[in-house]
Amino acid sequence: MSVLIVGSTALDSIKTPKAENPKLLGGSASHAAVAASFFAPVKLVGVVGEDFPKPYIQLYRKHKINLDGLQLKEGKTFHWSGEYEVNMDNRQTLLTELGVFETFTPHLPESHKKSPFVLLANIAPSLQAHVLDQMQRPKFIIADTMDLWLNIALKDLLALIGRVDAFVLNESEAHQLTERSNILHAAREIHKLGPKYVIIKKGHNGAFLSSPRGLFVCPAYPLEDVVDPTGAGDAFVGAIMGYLATRSGPIEKNLRRAMVYGSVVASFCCEGFGLTRLTKLKRPEIDKRVAELEKLVRF
Ligand code: AMP
Numbered sequence: 001m002s003v004l005i006v007g008s009t010a011l012d013s014i015k016t017p018k019a020e021n022p023k024l025l026g027g028s029a030s031h032a033a034v035a036a037s038f039f040a041p042v043k044l045v046g047v048v049g050e051d052f053p054k055p056y057i058q059l060y061r062k063h064k065i066n067l068d069g070l071q072l073k074e075g076k077t078f079h080w081s082g083e084y085e086v087n088m089d090n091r092q093t094l095l096t097e098l099g100v101f102e103t104f105t106p107h108l109p110e111s112h113k114k115s116p117f118v119l120l121a122n123i124a125p126s127l128q129a130h131v132l133d134q135m136q137r138p139k140f141i142i143a144d145t146m147d148l149w150l151n152i153a154l155k156d157l158l159a160l161i162g163r164v165d166a167f168v169l170n171e172s173e174a175h176q177l178t179e180r181s182n183i184l185h186a187a188r189e190i191h192k193l194g195p196k197y198v199i200i201k202k203g204h205n206g207a208f209l210s211s212p213r214g215l216f217v218c219p220a221y222p223l224e225d226v227v228d229p230t231g232a233g234d235a236f237v238g239a240i241m242g243y244l245a246t247r248s249g250p251i252e253k254n255l256r257r258a259m260v261y262g263s264v265v266a267s268f269c270c271e272g273f274g275l276t277r278l279t280k281l282k283r284p285e286i287d288k289r290v291a292e293l294e295k296l297v298r299f
Pocket residue numbers: 008010011012026027028080096122123124148229230231232233234
């Protein structure tokens with residue numbers, strides 16, 4: 001089954017203590033779409049400007065990502081720039097130029113409206129909601145967010161959370177949203193807002209799932225060298241959705257393993273700047289690392 005992904009399609013300029021790379025292919029939807037494409041057919045919904053490099057379109061195509069929902073508009077592509085501190089965990093946003101995103105309204109082609117799996121990657125919650133308005137009864141909806149929307153669009157975000165099956169956010173965002181410093185309490189509060197599944201990302205410490213079947217602690221794959229963690233969270237949720245779209249049976253049955261796949265694909269994402277590692281990745285490498293991770297956590 002296919003996965004519909006809406007989110008940002010961006011040019012990312014990234015600075016780490018070791019290197020600097022301008023205008024790489026980025027955006028929440030780009031990372032998520034490439035990650036999901038290792039498992040299932042992907043339909044991307046987003047917007048780019050006239051400056052969007054042709055080789056980046058070819059990268060999407062290389063991953064067989066359906067681009068019927070990608071709008072090309074007069075103006076500049078969304079440009080985001082961030083700088084990491086030495087620990088590679090703390091990041092500062094240096095610049096956000098909305099460009100064509102300023103007037104973006106996601107329009108779904110007819111062929112996209114029946115997609116069974118919907119990933120609302122990080123983007124303004126009102127736009128995420130607009131995508132849902134156009135969908136016809138998806139099987140499973142997951143939404144991601146970022147602190148910006150908690151700060152400037154909380155009302156829209158709360159309305160959106162009430163409409164999704166699963167909600168994904170960082171640990172710090174979970175604390176901010178619920179005003180609870182304990183992760184179990186925070187998850188419980190988020191369930192009260194609507195979602196059956198709550199996934200809390202903990203960076204290099206893995207992720208946490210709260211669901212009707214109980215709790216799951218998902219490990220992160222230990223890496224010696226983190227080159228650039230940009231988009232790891234998007235790759236995590238993209239791979240989760242790609243994996244789920246290939247499995248039969250209830251979501252609950254497959255979600256834990258999906259998270260382990262997400263964690264592994266996210267680890268590959270961190271091994272290169274932007275999408276450079278993921279766009280060279282092959283499926284057998286993912287399966288091998290999942291098997292290694294399984295051995296690492298078995299006791
Ligand atoms: P992550 O490292 O998982 O937080 O994701 C980083 C990605 O989010 C980058 O590729 C950025 O282009 C994208 N991004 C940054 N700010 C925004 C924003 N305000 N809206 C949508 N996407 C964003």
